[in-house]
Amino acid sequence: MDHIDTLIIGAGVVGLSVAAKLSQHREVFVVEQGKHFGEHTSSRNSEVIHAGIYYPTDSAKARHCVAGKALLYQHCKDYGVPVKMLGKVITAQNDAEIQTLEKLILQAELNGVDDLYWLSQAELQQKAPQITAKEGLFSPSTGIIDSHQLMLSLIGQLEQNQGHFVANTQFISATPVQQGFLVTLNCEGQTFTLSCTHLINAGGLFAQHNAAKIEGLNSAKIPPIHYCRGQYFSYQGAHPFKHLIYPVPEQHGLGIHATIDLAGQLRFGPDTQFIDTIDYATDSSALDKFYQAIQRYWPQVEKSKLQIDYAGIRPKLQTTSAQDFIIENQSRHGITGLINLYGIESPGLTASLSIAQSVQAQLDAE
Ligand SMILES: Cc1cc2nc3c(=O)[nH]c(=O)nc-3n(C[C@H](O)[C@H](O)[C@H](O)COP(=O)(O)OP(=O)(O)OC[C@H]3O[C@@H](n4cnc5c(N)ncnc54)[C@H](O)[C@@H]3O)c2cc1C
Structure with missing residues (x-):
């Protein structure tokens, strides 16, 4: 043997x-x-290289995200893996969400992420044209990678x-x-x-x-394992974004955000839905939900340009926390x-x- x-x-x-x-x-x-x-x-x-902002202090997620980010950028350089450090804007629409951003900036510092900063309204307009937000943060070290x-x-x-x-x-x-x-x-x-x-x-x-x-x-x-599906809608046609655009995070994910892939294609997602089996089927009837979520930060989004794309499944260990x-x-x-x-x-x-x-x-x- x-x-x-x-x-x-x-x-x-x-x-x-x-x-x-x-x-x-x-x-x-x-x-x-x-x-x-x-x-x-x-x-x-x-396909986002996360900065390490969101995760509880000293958690394995925080430690491995921050260390992994540095290792990954270096690996991409050494092995010619396509990557772009695009940066991301995190938006707040009301006072409660501004408080969430305040907590995020503190949490980021505790996690060793020291490059997150507040955007003025002028910077917000320049970094995220057409985006409406009361306040915004910018994370320069967030990027995208060809997985x-x-x-x-x-x-x-x-x-x-x-x-x-x-x-x-x-x-x-x-x-x-x-x-x-x-x-x-x-x-x-x-x-x-x-x-x-x-x-x-x-x-x-x-x-x-x-x-x-x-x-x-x-x-x-x-x-235990709980399957939590997240699906994406792609955006057909031109868009004004050079950076990733995120809302404040939700309970089971980072919210329906806008990512740009290395070819420049804009995509929105993922949503969250607990399912019983590993099933990557997508559901185009989620269009209204996506449209409303995106409109909160990008009022000019054109609904007809949103097309159901693909889904992934998160291996959750819990459904509640x-x-x-x-x-x-x-x-x-x-x-x-x-x-x-x-x-x-x-x-x-x-x-x-x-x-x-x-x-x-x-x-x-x-
Ligand atoms: C919707 C969504 C969005 C995400 N976005 C991001 C992001 O932007 N940035 C980020 O950092 N992370 C993100 N993640 C998380 C990231 O994608 C995962 O953490 C990562 O891909 C997990 O990799 P893995 O190798 O553990 O699992 P997998 O990619 O699932 O690989 C496990 C492999 O094991 C194989 N396998 C299992 N059992 C057996 C067996 N018995 N015999 C042989 N083979 C077996 C499977 O076939 C599979 O290929 C996201 C996840 C989801 C679901």
């Missing part, structure tokens, strides 16, 4: 970041159940380090044995077994399902060599390279 040092379940941006990092010093295989890498959340998001090219660059790094990415291969189950795991995989209908010393569950929306297939893992310690990333190692679940990554929703793309550093540090410490 083949033995490898590290098996990573899932070739999304997180699994691939971990793979690229660990392969510098270990033998690494990444298995992906899909035909291609990154077919789930990693290709169904806003597909990012994942390709990570696979390139992995392969340069003699690591392997294997598509069409599903993790089925694992049994802890002395010095590692016996793992059963299914490759295009054929089941086979290998052994590994370390097992990293970076399964995104499937992470809890995978964890339940690891023998000896206390099921009471596997957090804020949640943090969970990077769970032996000290939490008691199984040496196993790391489970749960609830890696936004800002997981931004945080991915920092999460990878953390996984490496945790394995090295075992």
